[in-house]
Amino acid sequence: MNITRTARWSAALVATGMLVTLTACSSDSSSDGASGSSDGLTVLIASSSDAEGAAVTAANDAWATENGTTVDTVIASDLTQQLGQGFSGDNPPDLFYMSWDQFQTYASNRYLEPYAQDAENADAFYPALKDAFSYDDQFYCEPKDFSTLGLVINTDLWAAAGLTDADIPTDWDSLESAAQKLTTDTVAGLSFGPEYARIGTFMNQAGGSLISEDGTTATANTPENVAGLQEVQKLLSDGVLRFPADIDSGWSGEAFGKGAAAMVIEGPWINGALKADYPDVKYTIAELPAGPGGKSTFTFSNCWGIPAGSDTAESAESLVSYLTSDEQQLAFSDAFGVIPSTETGAAEYATKYPENAAFVAGNDYAVSPVAFAGAATVITDFNASLEGIATADPEAILETFQTNLQDALDTANAK
Incomplete structure (x- = not known):
């Protein structure tokens, strides 16, 4: 365990009022916090429906098969609680949903790897979504979809x-x-x-x-x-x-x-x-x-967060690239109705689902x-x-x- 990093994460969680709640909820922080694994990736998500959980799990498994590794997809019962617990125990998941309303807290405390800034597809996303997940003029994490x-x-x-x-x-x-x-x-x-x-x-x-x-x-x-x-x-x-x-x-x-x-x-x-x-x-x-x-x-959106200094960051970034491709985001649209976070993917979504075109059009002038x-x-x-x-x-x-x-x-x- 990295004692210095653990102390920093714990101190920051105390400052944001999260640590006391998290540590009181369970004595098994590695399990509830969906800790990262050296044998593959652990991905912590929230699920709006059974369809979302099944679709994301299937996509993660497909990427794992292509890359000769494994992905353990954990569906959180309380994402904010379980994610905070993982960080406070120095065992955050390798990849996780990072909600728009928690992003600034995590980014300002340097919990997150700013991988999105240099990603090959960084310019594919809506500017408003990039702004939502930027801190100190750095684009930190790729938005998974939007509403x-x-x-x-x-x-x-x-x-x-x-x-x-x-x-x-x-x-x-x-x-x-x-x-x-x-x-x-x-x-x-x-x-x-x-x-x-x-x-x-x-x-x-x-x-x-x-x-x-x-x-x-x-x-x-x-x-x-x-x-x-x-x-x-x-x-x-x-x-x-x-x-x-x-x-x-x-x-x-x-x-x-x-x-x-x-x-x-x-x-x-x-x-x-x-x-x-x-x-x-x-x-x-x-x-x-x-x-x-x-x-x-x-x-409103979530991004795909990666812990700062993670040993599995390179592999996690590869999975994010797969999950945020237009093809995969449109598959998620079919499965549970979300709108792709890329401009080209959203345009195809609007054509495919004209009844939802107003939601897509709104992102041209939306603010977070x-x-x-x-x-x-x-x-x-x-x-x-x-x-x-x-x-x-x-x-x-x-x-x-x-x-x-x-x-x-x-x-x-x-x-």
């Missing part, structure tokens, strides 16, 4: 309200109009979760952002961000927007599936959920309407949710305040958010 948010519309309810394709919302005014016509005593015209990962798109569409371009200043309390929250408030006060919990639903996909919401803001994962639980629902997907600041949506090291706690507090947005003062919410965000940003930049 954006779109406007999902129940076409039967749409037609029943007398709406046509010409009425599909393209701006806030037309969104309000369509939502008003779709709203009845039993159906909300629009639904989405009361959280930054959804409401933040309105802030962006108003021309707002949370961090200055140089990454040093929080910009949460700008007039543009206030306008974004005010638009959400207007939809609520008009009675056309209802949050999932207010219509007896766990998330907006459930509300949509059971006909309690006519439009929702969600990503491509809703396709699988509807197919599995509400197969008779007919729907179409449009890009999110533009605000006064233009179009905007969020992009704020995710610097330490931001997660601040976003959690912001989400709590957004739950009361219907009657709250947007300026007051954002002033508190501004203070907390700037403090966290200063701490992150001081490292």
Whole structure:
């Protein structure tokens, strides 16, 4: 065991509040953390469905057979916990899913090998995805796929309200109009979760952002961000927007599936959920309407992470190259619906799955949710305040958010 590296990883995990939780969960860190193996590669993934786990395992096995080695694919029950446990025990997996919201924490603490910067296919990925997995101007890890948010519309309810394709919302005014016509005593015209990962798109569409371009200043309390929250408030006060919990639903996909919401803001994962639980629902997907600041949506992704200084880095990079090829990413699309992270792969996906073209188009102007090291706690507090947005003062919410965000940003930049 590398004592110096172990001490550094453990100290950093304590600083991020992860180590105590991880070490308390299990006494067998090598097993739960999916430790690397000298006889092959250990790959730690999360799985949105049985289909994802099976497809990634099969791809890893195919690469292993071609290269005369073995790959042990471990499907995590709690990826963040198990990955942190592996690092704190100096036994991280050889390759792993690295989520967009954890990346900055891991990169800033030098846990990750910045292999993607010099990869042969580095220029194949969408710029927004490269930015999401870059730290200190280095492209660290290759994105495995991506998702954006779109406007999902129940076409039967749409037609029943007398709406046509010409009425599909393209701006806030037309969104309000369509939502008003779709709203009845039993159906909300629009639904989405009361959280930054959804409401933040309105802030962006108003021309707002949370961090200055140089990454040093929080910009949460700008007039543009206030306008974004005010638009959400207007939809609520008009009675056309209802949050999932207010219509007896766990998330907006459930509300949509059971006909309690006519439009929702969600990503491509809703396709699988509807197919599995509400197969008779007919729907179409449009890009999110533009605000006064233009179009905007969020992009979400995982990258393929490799531990810094790993003895198996070369072999892991070879596997990543295989997994991120257009051919393999499109096979994953067929299996569990994700969108390829390369521009050429995504273009082929849009042709093959025209019903999801809006999700692909959104990546041309998508931004990643704020995710610097330490931001997660601040976003959690912001989400709590957004739950009361219907009657709250947007300026007051954002002033508190501004203070907390700037403090966290200063701490992150001081490292």
